[in-house]
Amino acid sequence: MSEMVLLGDEAVALAAVHAGLTAAYGYPGTPSTEILEYLIRHSREHGGPRAEWCANEKTAYEAALGVSYAGRRTMVTMKHVGLNVAADPFMNSALVTVNGGLVVAVADDPGMHSSQNEQDSRVFADFARVVCLEPASHQEAYDMTREAFDISERFHTPVMIRLVTRLAHSRGIVTVGEARAENPPHRDVHSSAWVLLPGNARRQWRALLDRFDDIRAYVAASRFNTVERGADGGFGVITTGLARNYFVENLDDLPARPAHLHVGAYPYPAAAIRAFVAPLTRVLLLEEGYPYIERALRGIVPPAHLDIQGRESGEVPPDGELNPDIVRAALGLPARTGVVVQGLSLPNRPPQLCAGCPHGDSFHSITAALSAFPDAIVTADIGCSTLGALPPYNAIETCVCMGASVGMAKGAADAGYHPVVAVIGDSTFLHSGVTPLMDAVAADTPMTLIILDNKTVAMTGGQPTLRSSSELEAVVRGLGVPPAHLHVVEAHPRRMAENTEILRREVNHRGLSVVIGVRECIETAKRSKQERTAAAAQE
Amino acid sequence: MKFDIILAGVGGQGVLSVSAIIASSAMKEGLAVKQSEVHGMSQRGGAVLANLRLSDRPIASDLIPRGSASLILSMEPLESLRYLEFLSADGTVITATNPVANITDYPPVDEVLAQIRGLPHALTIDAESLARKAGSARATNMVMVGAASPLLPVSFETLEHFVQTIFAGKGTKVVETNLKALHAGRAAASE
DSSP states (O other), X not given: OEEEEEEHHHHHHHHHHHTTEEEEEEOOOTTTXXXXXXXXXXXXXXXXXXXXXXXXXXXXXXXXXHHHHTTOEEEEEEEHHHHHHTHHHHHHHTTSOOOSOEEEEEEEOTTOSSSSOOOOHHHHHHHHTOEEEOOSSHHHHHHHHHHHHHHHHHHTSOEEEEEEHHXXXXXXXXXXXXXXXXXXXXXXXOGGGGOOOHHHHHHHHHHHHHHHHHHHHHHHTOTTSEEEOOSSTTEEEEEETTHHHHHHHXXXXXXXXXXXXXXXXXXXXXXXXXXXXXXXXXXXXXXSSSOXXXXXXXXXXXXXXXXXXXXXXXXXXXXXXXXXXXXXXXXXXXXXXXXXXXXXXXXXXXOOOOTTOHHHHHHHHHHHHHTTOTTOEEEOOSSGGGGGGSTTTOOOOBOOSTTHHHHHHHHHHHTTOSSEEEEEEHHHIIIIIHHHHHHHHHHTOSEEEEEEEOSSBTTTTOBOOSSOHHHHHHHHHHTTOOGGGEEEEEOSGGGHHHHHHHHHHHHHSSSEEEEEEEOOOHHHHHHHHHHHHHHHHHO | OEEEEEEEEETTSOHHHHHHHXXXXXXXXXXXXXXXXXXXXXXXXXXXXXXXXXXXSOOOOSSOOTTOEEXXXXXXXXXXXXXXXXXXXXXXXXXXXXXXXXXXXXXXXXXXXXXXXXXXXXXXXXXXXXXXXXXXGGGHHHHHHHHHTTTSSSOHHHHHHHHHHHHGGGOHHHHHHHHHHHHHHHHHHHO
């Protein structure tokens, strides 16, 4: 036993190593990125376990499935919207008979600090009929992840660890245990449990539903669901996730301690919740995320003698992340006040492209090239390139999901618009832009795709892209993009005039064209220079 | 004892290093610590906020409640004013005076500084020029750690130790510059 200071993400990563992990996969996405980053660092320093970035969350999930099929323990990491990309293997993996422990670590982003929505992965776990554990502390992040592997092997099911931003990116002290050995490779002889042909799938689905009662009973008895009796007769509080911490933060100020049920393990313990609310006249639900238990408790016919309070009745805001002050207000306590300065109005400071960013040069070229086409539609994508939506660029119109710029441009062109331009970063293109470009090639769609190649996954901190910059052109050409309309240019101010001219010509062209603007992200370039300098200084 | 610190700045100013050094020092001295950071999108030149909570008792929330912070330590003047609602009535604002004016509507810096100096407990430090004198403008954040050090519930020696530890991988010159910056900040705060 020893104590370590870890990010919530790192506590999950280290727990996986200590649980006998053989291989982990993922795609970078805030706030999940540091899980796999930690494992990659660990692997480099200790010679294992294997930890790799993949093309996207779906391919990462499928690689993890293969490790599980081969009998060994595996983890796949992603942000909440990444689970949408991996939804196909995720939903179906609930039906197979998991062999080696399979843990899906998903980091949600309530409040949308760095995301396009705030979907709650507990709902996804329910949809798939998968066990979900939600830590509220660093210690729980470690303990739950270790236990998740055991649950996965015991019930032959994937297990989800649901993190949120404020735990993923908060540091705290964790007491860690002894490491367990990895499983030896061992294939399960009943491999028809993995052939989801309709006949097998019907049997597997029924088998999952049959064993779900056992799963429900096991999870209901989990030490991560806790009940404390209160001194305030009719009032009780149900917390999930980090809401527990905000509740405890305010507890000393309450005149009487309410009864408290905390849910950390799912499927939620319905019998325990029923027993908890039975003596109450009023219950407050504090959930970091959607009003998930709250909606179940209200049902379509709400209980007659219970006042249910939460996000749906207005005591807690319907959206956004919780904090100690929101929970304080929901508990009916007077607001704390800080220092107030009269007449102070502060300008916002939104994120922006770094000074000298190659994307900035590309956006200037795009704006200049499109000045002759006032009706042009410019679709765009996820990543640093999204910042082209903000001043001074105001160069893009859409950002929906990974790769959507390409498919949306095709749709807008199909709808009769011209010109249509799609803008996407290199890693986002490799993640989800290749397949829609295949659609555009097949239909010879009159549109221009601009790939901003900064040679890295920039927004999440500079992870390597799956294929190097020099291979990108071959990938695009291999899809069948006409060579005469495929250009690779240097995204640099000194090339501004010629780049603008190439763009103007291709935008005007009534066919498919692709322009790749290449220059390394200045952050990663700076970092590799610093590393070289430091290495030289050490010698 | 509890000591909540709001750490503020702009992406790229080294707010997370400041947080790491104070947090590591507090842990070494046996305090409970929770340190909440901002990663991802807002690091790109946007406003950056870190919550650092030190206590001799277990800490529940990773986030600091309104009106509870003992200290706002800011790498930039405008950002020092952004989180005043978290400052307790007897809390202190310590800020570097050099603005990061990467927005078009940055107010006149004199007005910003006047507002800060009008607060009950405020200290403004020309951290960038002190850092330059120490050897590099990049050490501005360590000047600010030094400036905060008389108020922090950790010993100066422990802070020195972690400045050495954190910069050790970058060579002895970088360590020396940052230690000098730390001392310069402490001296400036004591003037």
